[in-house]
Amino acid sequence: MQSLIWLAIALPLASAAILLCLGRRADAWGHWAGVAASGGAFLVGAGALLEMLGKPAEERALDTTLYRFIPGGDLQVDVGLLADPLSITFVLLITFVGTLIHVYSVAYMEHDPDRRRFFAYLNLFVAAMLLLVLADSYLLLFVGWEGVGLASYLLIGFWNQRREYATAANKAFFVNRVGDIGLIIAMGLMFTYFGGLDFATVAESAPAATTAQLTAIGLMLLVAACGKSAQFPLQSWLGDAMAGPTPVSALIHAATMVTAGVYLIVRSAPVFNGAPDAQVVVAAVGAFTLLLGAFIGMAKDDIKKALAASTMSQIGYMMLAAGLGPIGYAFAIFHLVTHGFFKAGMFLGAGSVMHGMKDQVDMRRFGALRTAMVVTWVTFGLGWLAILGVPPFSGYFSKDKIIEAAFVGEGWQPWVFGGAALIGAGLTAFYMSRLFFMTFHGKARWTDDQHPHESPALMTVPMIILAVGSAFLGLFLAVGDRFTHWLEPVTGHAEHHEPVLPIPVIIAATLILVVLGAALAWFKYGRGDVPEEAPAASLATITARSDFFQDSVNRAVFQRPGQHLTRTLVYVDAAVVDGAVNKQARGWASLGEASRRLQNGQVRSYAATMLVGLVILAAVIVVGGL
């Protein structure tokens, strides 16, 4: 199956094409075709995994060249797929979680007249993401990268009849374009320095390159990763991306899209390993974003936006780990996998809550939903325990490893990065508990016309499966460092380093902070009364509620000056460039006007002109003695 991995991309892609081409004729069965395509891709991935597990570790990677994309002289660009432990991990995560989200969407989107189109886009999203992770060169990765951007645009703006949703889709697309430019520049640099864009060439040539070259490439790759993974300073699209239907949010946040940036950094390990400065920047961006996301999450009342902020924060953990180098790569991917499960589960849970509450998203109007929606409450609760990092749930094994790894190093770095990761864990506990308690506990604050009810089985079954994953996947993969060894052929073997603090102290501190955060949330939102309207708040809360004024900052720093710049350029174009051309044309026109007068239509004057010319010619010949 490993050599047939292209099928995993082809199936959803073909399904998307068929569903889009057939149009309304496929309305009756389109959603099941979408589920089948995604499920088929998962089976292909699972087959490849089984085949790889049967081989010795160092022979597991298989690079298959499908066809030659650009044949030409010194430049040969092949389309090839690389199935190695890292990409197969992603394939399984994307297709497994993706398929569950597909199943969930069948019920969630049941009353939407455009359900078939929705599934076509979902399939396109999955196909693009699979292409992204299976590509064996940066160029092909970029094709998937753009495909993901396109699919996310289509899905975020799925209800584009509402103007603000369409704007949110545009915003996501534009911010992602900024990141794309980073990737394009990085590819240009790689092509110049290494002479090729496939991962093998880059890995081969990177050790010979200078640190400055690698740092430049690394920073450009970071810009790209920030765009896709919603890291500071390109994080502003993520919150607005909640405009899409909830399954889309689950897909974007868990299996596809935001994980692409982390994948890119880990996949570019050969570049980053030679560029310590770029690594520090990656880790710093991650550490900063994880705190930023946590602060935003604490102030949001919209359940989806709070979850979005939490994604930003958790991806920050992954970036931080990826920036730590070989000791962090495997943990970044580990956390990504466990996060994929619990975040997808929680988003589907949020969708289930909205389904039962007539699309209400304001947590201040929830409360006491645990009796009305038992399955949602339990599954969400497991996801909540996982993201808090409570042992023995998934998040504990992945996040705790990242915190430990962040404390490794010399000088100021372990204290800053480790401290940020540690504080982040406490903040995460607070805002996720706040979300959980406000939604499921306390007094009912429903509006009169809301009658919460449990969602149908098509929605709850995927949630249950994801909840089981959230609970036990981490433990399963962490036993004997299974997952780390599995990724070792790609991420490299990491020497064991001692953190600056003893490991038990770190674990204890993390758990204490988590318990403190959760307890504080319980006293404030679980037991106490939650006002139905957001109370007047301090400056800090207002800042966090407005996403640290990211939109205002972007508008003041980029949009307004950008508009002025374009207006100036338009003016210069009209006045100077067009002006010069027009003036010149006018000059020629008046020259023609002048010479026109010579043609007076008088035959005899023409004859006289000819004669004069002839005489002059004769005179020149005679006088010149020619």
Add this chain to the structure above:
Amino acid sequence: MNAMAFVYLAAILFSIGSAAVLLRRNAIVAFMGVELMLNAANLALVAFSRLHGQLDGQIMAFFVMVVAAAEVVVGLAIIIAVFRARQTISLDEPAELKG
């Protein structure tokens, strides 16, 4: 006999012909002027041919005669066509080609 005399005669004839073309409004007279210029050129060609003792000039003169005959046919046809259309053969009347 001095061959140069023929050249002078040719020059005089050419001048008369060109004066006729430039100064007269009547198309027929201008046309006659053109014929006069052509024949002046013929005379010069024959004279130079004689002067150099070569036959090139005389052959050239024959060509000019042939072309002149063709030109008379076309030219007279145009003059008649113009006359039919406008009832005039003045050269100054038709000025539609004015720029």
